[in-house]
Amino acid sequence: MKSASQLQASAANLQAGARLALVGLVVNIAFAIIKIVGGIFGHAYALTADGAQSALDVAGSIMIWGGLRFAARPPDATHPYGHGKAEPLTAIFVAFGVILAAVALAVQSARTMLSPHSAPAPFTLLILLMVVIVKETLFRYVLRFGRSVESLAIKADAWRHRADVLSSIAAFVGISLALIGGEKWRSADNWAAIFVCLIIASIGVRLFRPALYEILDTAPAGEIADRIRNAAASVPGVIGIDKCVVRKMGLDFYVDLHIEVDGWISVYEGYRIAHDVKHAIQETDPRIADVLVYIEPAKARL
């Protein structure tokens, strides 16, 4: 099984991601309060609805935090392959949350469009500007981290921040139009909100695909399989490499490998070669959590 240092590498990355989710949580709590209070006093319905969504986002952040921490747990008796699959699952939860948020925003906007309301106050624009800047910064930072550790859940968390940026921009444009245009443009903020709903929903849908692939144990694309084959072939005693199957579990990889050796050597020697192969492979990439080597007698010698 995996050595302690490898375990810590992926677990540490997941835990760092969990900490980022906590940062998002604190920011969302602060924004929820500011937006709801500002929206009520500034008569900006879009802002109040936005604030309600931030409040719901807090629940989302807690789930991401929990999911990533769960994924970081080492293998145990009931989960012999580790808890890595909790990572793409968390990404799926986030994707659902993003789509639901878009639907909720659309329903709310359509509803208020039908009922007249008073014009929003200018100071609500300042709140939105601040939200856009802070959330866009968070988005970039979290996305970069998510990319560097190749975590779908952390990347999905980043896109949640981007969705907030978009809805805040829509509210900003809508409120600006209502302020400049006067009476006729009162429902502009609602139209802007509905437009943004579509964008947010499409972000949600886009987050699904890679997570689904990973849960399906799709063979990872790219050179990882080649690197594993090369590493295995370089071990003395290995005559040929037959099947090499790789699957991703969260941030870890699991490898099933069929290698061919001289059929007349003893099982003891074959076992030693298998161990060398495993070490050689794990040295090429610390993300490989386990390699199961299946020893076959080389066909040419039969």
Added chain:
Amino acid sequence: MNSASHPQPVATNLQTGARVALFGMIVNLIFAAAKILGGLFGNAYVLIADGIESTLDIAGSFIIWGGLKLAALPPDETHPYGHGKAEPIAAVIVAFGVLAAAAGLAIQSVREILTPHHGPAPFTLIILIVVIVIKEILFRYVNRIGRHAESTAVQTDAWHHRSDALTSAAAFIGISVALIGGEGWRSADDWAALFACAVIAANGIRLLRPALFEIMDTAPRGEIVDLVRKAAASVPGVVRIDKSFIRKMGLSFYVDLHVEVDGNISVREGHQIAHAVKRAIQENDPRIADVLVHIEPAKAV
């Protein structure tokens, strides 16, 4: 790996499951139309809500059907372990849909309770009786198939029918109370709708749990582990069984097994033992799609 002998009974079970899901879809389509129209003309909000839920069921059945079709595909280049995980994924998506529907209906019910409206018409009760009877029959039938095939998705589908029967029963009671009680009891059907939401949400969570366990590659409980170990241990030449990991992929199982043999025999002989172990295990249970045997020298030797 034996992609060629991808167990036949599994594929047939999946196809039966897919057919059952398709049938459920047609029933739901008819009911959804009947409930929504009846609710609109009969002035029963709970019936409209119920109808919307049936509409969502159609989407749910469609997803389950697609998931099962995908899960039945044999292993290929990009999916060396088969497509079985599509099955619990479909279950997760449907469970989410159910939870979202419950939340949406609860919000609507509360709104209806707060705004006074006319009492429901008596003919709505007849629609509900038809729905309850047919849905309960469907539940029993589909659940039997799901249990037999050990498919999470098909069982999910079955419980969906049961939750429909329950919500319709709640609607029946609510409308009856509103009709018998008169003026003061007008909102009884809305309260019934609220109760139905709680039932729907509980069902959603019920469905979510096993699907999540499966996606997490949780070691299957029960006797399958013992059966695998016993079958392997019975093969001549096997000294001891070390680790045995089993994971579920849709309706099939994958086994990783560490077998200890005499360290002084040749790799060829060891390989033959490994093959015999694999065959012994697969003969025991046709749902086991593949066994990867890792041969180790026995520690005592």
